[in-house]
Amino acid sequence: MWTSPGKLRDKGIIGMNRRNIRYIGRYNNRRLYPLVDDKLKTKLLAQEYGITTPALIGTVTTQFGVKQLDAMLHGHRGFVIKPAKGSGGKGILVIEHVEDGAYVKPSGARLGLGDLERHVSNILSGLYSLGGSPDVAVIEALINFDERLSEYTYEGVPDIRVIVFKGYPVMAMMRLSTAASDGKANLHQGAVGVGLDIATGTAIRGVQFDRTRHDHPDTGHELASLHIPDWRTLLLLAAGCYEMTGLGYLGTDMVLDRDLGPMLLELNARPGLAIQMANGEGLRNRLDLIERQPEGVAPEARVAFAQQHFARRSELETSAEVATVTEPG
Amino acid sequence: MSRLPFYLLVGLLLVAGIGLSVHRHVALEVPWTPGEQRQVWEVEALVNFNAQGGPVLVDMALPSNQQGFRLLTEHTASPGFGLSFLEEGGARRAQWSIREATGSQQLYYTTQLLVAPDSRPPEVTPPPLRRDIVWERPHDTAAAQVIERAWSRSADSFTFARELIRDFGDERQGENSRLLLTQFERGPLLVRLLNQAGVPAREVSGLLLEDGRRRQTLANWVQVFDGERWALFDPATGEQGRPDNLLLWESSGQAVLEVQGGTNSRVTFSMLTHNQPAAAAVRNQLAEDTLLNFSIHSLPLEEQALFQTILLIPIGALVVVILRVLVGIKTSGTFMPVLIALAFIQTTLITGLVGFLLIVAVGLVIRNYLSYLNLLLVARVTAVIITVIAIISLFSVLSYRFGLNAGLTITFFPMIILSWTIERMSILWEEEGPKQVLIQGGGSLLTAVIAYLAMNNPWVRHITFNFLGVQMILMALILLLGNYTGYRLLELRRFKPVTED
């Protein structure tokens, strides 16, 4: 049931208090938070810094502007409407394609223009933002996620969380939505977290509800073969977010598009600690190592440094081998 | 960035806090524990009235030594007024006078009373039996019948008084008693009837002493004599006996307060108990207020009572900080549990818990309906506030009807805070499901209970009230906790799987 502080320290696990005081408090200037708490600001900033994000189709800022929605969406096949200040997947409407004037959701449900207008109007009035403050609706192009990854997820686009510390990617995990998590990629709701090797982008270990897992609970696909294509590009994008925001301790959420490759989906100035569980290793040693590195290193060099120092062997393969050895009995 | 200034500050606070406390202990003999001590009550009477521009004479009854209490000191504050103390036949009174006064006036009278359970009560002379009682028709027959009825069911003066009062009680009220009550007030009426039946009796006024109460008024009791002995009866219930915390303020059957030349006069009482070392309680000289003796005790009593609660809040806050930083309990609303704990102090724990759960549960159901109406946030929370007030009123009335007086204390809950709690829980329910509501609601409640136990502990109350230096020590502790980067207790469980292989 319980472990000892000594064991956690040996594993290099950092707790909430340490994260808040030593990393967020020290490296994240509160003044910069709005850059990441507002998805529109993040997106515009990312475009300025050449960091790929899903293309911005348009924004709606006033109830009056809702009438222009039809014209704005014209000619776009798939798109996503989201509140700029939403969180936890609230108020996100994904339209996969348009068919004879009807907007079709991934589930197959069909919506009319009126439904979309009502949704946008709700976003503007603050229905999905924190504390009910008025908000802005952001409309962006749909991510067509890489089919190579489709066996690893159940509904919903899987995203990859990379913790970037002082511009160095220090730890990564992929979040696979499950039936239990209701298609959302939140670990505490039952999504599977898969720790990724920083050097290669392959799976190290999987956890669901804090317990080790070797396969996806819904698709049954084993996790050991999970490999993220374009891994170095993804790390470079993530690392670039340091220059872009100035935040020293940053959670970057990346997605893979079939055609456009890795993209930045959103940023988080207070990333959670579950990533340590998915990797079976604490952040402490890696953060300590990065703290000793000098400032002003270029992103390419930082990624190379991280790939060299944070390479890990998969625990899944070894345990899979053990399984095949013991099975033919 | 150097942490030196921080640790210097913490060290300074600790040294100053401990130094001040030790000084109070050594120089003023304030003990560390509330035990082995004499309990002293400080009671402050505040007379309020509107002077009408002419001469004013205020005449107020004062308490005397009596069973259970011994008078230690008395002070008055009444700028511009002349003052004299009168004593006749064992009854003490204070008279304030002034030639000319206009507008709202306040007169203070403060007394310190030593709790002395085994002090010998002074002789009380029974009032002369009044023979001059006349009733008008048809009250005369009603009175005769009521007396007759109670007389036949009693054996002596005390049982007679009890039966008589019960006949005026709600459940046994007969036609005769109802008729009499239309004409007379209950207290004077009972005294009249007792006298008529040949039992000496009078109405006295007493103050129920409860720590930290403010703006209290006197309650009336009926004192009944049976030869040598006397007994007090509650005129509402007929219950016999003197509660230990009853201080008789006026016991000669006279008016408590008479004001000539003023209107709207009333007297209210604040009270406070604290413990003093037996010696100091008897000596009881006021130490001069130097900076080092800086103490809450130099404030007026009403403010002292307020401060007694205020000084406990840091204790509750410390509990919250410990539970969040060291244990990792999630609460809904950071300091909401402290406010709930403060309410628990007024309501007592079980009543408080039941009340809290009832309000929040009913509130959640109604808030659930409100969410269908799609209201703006401010309007929705306001609607919840009104709902909470309605729930509280309803529960108060219901519990009173069912004779559960404890239910009335439900009004001590901070309504606006409760409404926000309900709002937050409801959103949590929608977004994260009932499990999170249970976790955070349970966490808040657990925190509130622990904060209550800490704040209600007699020793903690004694220390915080008597040693202001403790506040500095608390401050230092909280600064240190704010700097703690170690694991939380619950993280030892959360991260356990990582350490397993």
Ligand SMILES: Nc1ncnc2c1ncn2[C@@H]1O[C@H](COP(=O)(O)OP(=O)(O)O)[C@@H](O)[C@H]1O
């Ligand atoms: N452009 C997009 N195309 C497809 N799916 C998207 C897109 N944007 C968001 N999503 C889906 O919505 C989820 C939440 O989006 P995100 O931008 O991370 O908002 P939040 O802050 O609410 O988590 C993503 O994990 C993804 O599944």
Ligand SMILES: [Mg+2]
């Ligand atoms: Mg997200």
